[in-house]
Amino acid sequence: MSSTTSPSPDPIAVLRSKSYLGLLVLAALIGVPISAVAYYFLALVAALQELFFTTVPEALGSGTAPIWWPFIPLAVAGVFVALAIRYLPGKGGHSPADGFVMGGPPSGRMLPGVVLAALATLSLGVVLGPEAPLLALGAGLGALTVRLVKRDAPPQAQTMMAAAGSFAAISTLLGSPLTGAFLLMEASGLGGVSLGLVLMPGLLAAGIGSLVFIGLDAWTGLGTFSLAITDIPPFEAPNGVQFLWAVVIGLLAVPVGAGIRWLGVALRPHIERRMVLLMPVVGLGIAALAVGYAVISGRNASEVLFSGQNALGPFVANASDYTVGALLLLIVCKGLAYGLALSSFRGGPTFPALFIGAVGGAALSHLPGLPMITGVAMGIGAMSVVMLKLPLTSVLLPTLILAADGLTLMPLVIVAVVVAHVASARFTRRPPGLLAPPPHVPHEERKTHES
The missing domain is CATH 1.10.3080.10 (Clc chloride channel)
Structure with a gap:
């Protein structure tokens, strides 16, 4: 087993290279479709929640959902998520009990299991959020795009585009692209002089993703799905x-x-x-x-x-x-x-x-x-x-x-x-x-x- 390690690349040299500029262009390009996928994923979750917890129970009852109704969708959620974890590649993504884990991007064959497990969890009332599935979806699509564009792309390029895809997918959900940058930086343990090289394509994709979310909201009227709250009581100063x-x-x-x-x-x-x-x-x-x-x-x-x-x-x-x-x-x-x-x-x-x-x-x-x-x-x-x-x-x-x-x-x-x-x-x-x-x-x- 070899004990030698290759030297770290010079960040300035990487920043000036044509290949890095190509990655920035690719990050800008993938920011649009991945943000659109994330937007419609969240819209689908909202529509399914409305269907399963309002439309269906009201249609079956007397105009209002019976108080016992949550037992049905939650039991169904258990069945569907268990089947997705058990029988589909990728086990439906990371277990949320592990906290906010940043692993490698899911492969293309794992993405259907991640999406189906997340849809069943989120739309049927389980007490978990959409950020982890969105990050996995964005990372998987970002890495897949690199492999489709250039099959022999180096692992670093795939990692950076996976991060960019994650940024784009979660760009406005947490209130700002900057929040997503901090989240991914801390969760992945990135640091050192090369931090900016990895974050910059992601920030570019996230900024474009924010514009996509705003534009799709204006076009569809489905909302921006942002967590930011604007109508709150005023606060003057701490004491x-x-x-x-x-x-x-x-x-x-x-x-x-x-x-x-x-x-x-x-x-x-x-x-x-x-x-x-x-x-x-x-x-x-x-x-x-x-x-x-x-x-x-x-x-x-x-x-x-x-x-x-x-x-x-x-x-x-x-x-x-x-x-x-x-x-x-x-x-x-x-x-x-x-x-x-x-x-x-x-x-x-x-x-x-x-x-x-x-x-x-x-x-x-x-x-x-x-x-x-x-x-x-x-x-x-x-x-x-x-x-x-x-x-x-x-x-x-x-x-x-x-x-x-x-x-x-x-x-x-x-x-x-x-x-x-x-x-x-x-x-x-x-x-x-x-x-x-x-x-x-x-x-x-x-x-x-x-x-």
Whole structure:
């Protein structure tokens, strides 16, 4: 086995090379179709959610969906996702219980399984978000494009175009292309002088992707599917009491997030052994939590179901209508449903964490010295970093989500995120199932190292 390693390329030389300029052109070109695919994927998810949770139950009933209805789509989701994981290549993508994992891009034959598992998860009410499937879809399409254009393209080119495809697919979902850049940078562990070389094609694709999302919204009227909230209460300036609250919220987020993650990781090996039989049972458990919340609180079961992406804005706008008891019940039911979903379904871990953090912050705002919007911002940041382990992204997310007040609230969010991140690393032990996988090594490169 050879112990020699090839020297790292000179970033300036790479930046000036014709091949890198060609990659930038290709990134700009693939940004358009991949962004369009991502846009219509999200539109399809929204349409299927409307079909399965409004149109069909209303047609079968007396004009309104019966309170027990979530049991049906959640059980069906368990069956379809289990079959996709078991019998289609790629196992439906990464397990969300592993956190936000950036592995190698899925091959073309894996993409159908990833898409079908994600569609069943997202459209049938499971408590996971669309960001992980979108990243996998964008990465797979980006790498596939390179292989189609040039079959002998070097592994680095495929990696960069996979990253560009991921950027384009998620360009506006998180509120800004910059958020996607931070997310992928932290999740993949990129760093050093070559960071800009990898990020630049992605940023170019993401910027074009944002324009595609805006243009398709103007053309179709289906929406931009962005998480950013514009209609929020004004916030003037932080004070000392709110900084103390930032410490408290950062500490409180740790046991909540650790408990959710523990539930998902603890259940996963048991469910994987008999997936087709047990995943519908998990779906029924999620439905039972949603129906129980609706019966006890008198509110809609959809607040527990789904990722929370679309519910976050309306919740923040109407947080004053919730009693403390309803907010605490929502945290318990949504948190347990989130943990169950992490154990076996396929989707992203980001949005349920953001929603639970916002609800927790709103609940704490009933105590003295904490304005509601401040608690929401700090709760979003703290829960995000506990679940994702990405501190820069967790600071940026609430800043961009709460667009009108985001910059003013940033110092408080930073304190909450840092406290939660440090406390989570110090006081919680990361289960073996959450250890990040080794960096993806292309097959050709692996054979070289082994020779």
